[in-house]
Amino acid sequence: MIGQALGCVAYITNGAVRDLPAIEAMGFQLFAGSVAVSHKYAHISEYGRPVKLDGLTVSPGDLLHGDRHGVHSIPLAIATNILETVSQMRKEEAELRRFCRSPQFSLQGLEEKLQYPPGGGFEMPLNGGRT
Secondary structure, eight states: OHHHHTTOSEEEOSSEEOOHHHHHHTTOEEEOSEEOSSOOOOOOOOSSSOEEETTEEEOTTOEEEEETTEEEEEOGGGGGGHHHHHHHHHHHHHHHHHHHHSTTOOHHHHHHHTTSOTTTSOOOOTTTTOO
């Protein structure tokens, strides 16, 4: 695969991809706007430069997290805090799920619990904090 030959560990595009089972078997990661059933003609016009995809600017060396819902940039300055923050978020989300299933559930109680986002207010700008 071209991406692996270029030293990439993942491929993010606003275009289409195909051959998903073969790519998954290679251990390569993809995020794309759609899946195509036929060959597309792709041309590499630039490599190793910042790109903007759907409002997110991605630069070489950026730390990205992606899943089936999308991709976002994580500032390297906070990368060491991710495990702690995610652990706290999971704890708070589990607590919210328990509350929603409990006989004590009320809209007022839900409103109180939702006043602060999970993780104690940890919010990340879409552009990863870059201006």
